[in-house]
Amino acid sequence: MTDTLSLRRPDDMHLHLRDGAMLEAVLPETARHFARAIIMPNLVPPVVTARDAAAYRDRIMAALPDGMTFEPLMTLYLTEATDPGDVAAAHASGLIKAVKLYPAGATTNSQSGVRDFDKVRGVLETMAEIGLPLCVHGEVTASEVDIFDREAVFIERVLDPVRRGTPGLRVVMEHITTEEGVAYARAGGDDLGATITTHHLVINRNHILAGGIKPHYYCLPVAKREKHRLALREAATSGEPRFFLGTDSAPHADHLKEHACGCAGCFTATNTLSILAHVFEEENALDRLEAFTSLNGAAFYRLAPNDARIRLTKGPAIDYPAKIETGAGPVTVFDPGFPLNWKVED
Ligand SMILES: NC(=O)N[C@@H](CC(=O)O)C(=O)O
Ligand SMILES: [Zn+2]
Numbered sequence: 001m002t003d004t005l006s007l008r009r010p011d012d013m014h015l016h017l018r019d020g021a022m023l024e025a026v027l028p029e030t031a032r033h034f035a036r037a038i039i040m041p042n043l044v045p046p047v048v049t050a051r052d053a054a055a056y057r058d059r060i061m062a063a064l065p066d067g068m069t070f071e072p073l074m075t076l077y078l079t080e081a082t083d084p085g086d087v088a089a090a091h092a093s094g095l096i097k098a099v100k101l102y103p104a105g106a107t108t109n110s111q112s113g114v115r116d117f118d119k120v121r122g123v124l125e126t127m128a129e130i131g132l133p134l135c136v137h138g139e140v141t142a143s144e145v146d147i148f149d150r151e152a153v154f155i156e157r158v159l160d161p162v163r164r165g166t167p168g169l170r171v172v173m174e175h176i177t178t179e180e181g182v183a184y185a186r187a188g189g190d191d192l193g194a195t196i197t198t199h200h201l202v203i204n205r206n207h208i209l210a211g212g213i214k215p216h217y218y219c220l221p222v223a224k225r226e227k228h229r230l231a232l233r234e235a236a237t238s239g240e241p242r243f244f245l246g247t248d249s250a251p252h253a254d255h256l257k258e259h260a261c262g263c264a265g266c267f268t269a270t271n272t273l274s275i276l277a278h279v280f281e282e283e284n285a286l287d288r289l290e291a292f293t294s295l296n297g298a299a300f301y302r303l304a305p306n307d308a309r310i311r312l313t314k315g316p317a318i319d320y321p322a323k324i325e326t327g328a329g330p331v332t333v334f335d336p337g338f339p340l341n342w343k344v345e346d
């Protein structure tokens, strides 16, 4: 029986660090275990220009506690006014690793996102030329589309036409939640990747709604029915290069989650690796955990994998905080609903 695991230091290819007091509190939770992360740009106001991204990167590095190392991989928030020249320059200088597409109104702080895809055609064409990935929040926003169908409908109505209209565009389907998402990612070539979150491997929609509403399990895309969770577990543990970890760890202060109109997002940075080891062990796939957390994402982003390693050991249930304190209020740590026996060693 395996009770020790050594992995190359992981990368989180979809992370929300926020800003200010929240950034200060959540950054160490990620930097403790992860070497790098793709940093989501949905601040208020969003990170739209190269200048915004450089300033945000500096604030992240200033918030990093002494003695910790971490490399933020910056992204730009795509708007209908984004300048292709600014994007190309930010890529050429090494400042940004991706551009993020939020359909306007799809999720937290997406109101500056894209409504009319014709308006971003020039940027997408530039990105295809220079090989810069587009990270996509893949949900339609049409009010008549059922929230549980919004990902599958997006693939058909938006993602597939955009990809066909911009040959060579490299795309990451972010936080996929459905068997349709898994199948579409699999049908693509090397220019298509997909992130899978920790929480979508653990919860289905019953966790949110059965026996009382559980706001800390509410995120977007919303967790779907059990067959979709099983499809995600199969994909994540398959070792296939197109699937990699993007935790989408998305902190919101408790008073904004436990609210009549609660925010979407699960905060998983603190215990993600312990949960993933548990899930991969259940699927008899511990030998493929490193591909998911540390190799596949780096390869997609054309980065060398990290040289440093982390070690996990299996033992008595670990302790982790139910909440972390932040200057913006307490933030609840995702509760997987089972004890965690895999511990990341210091
Ligand atoms: N995933 C979420 O539920 N929330 C994210 C936004 C996002 O990634 O869609 C957030 O910024 O809070
Ligand atoms: Zn999203």
Ligand SMILES: [Zn+2]
Pocket (backbone or CB within 6 Å): 014, 015, 016, 040, 248, 250
């Ligand atoms: Zn996100």
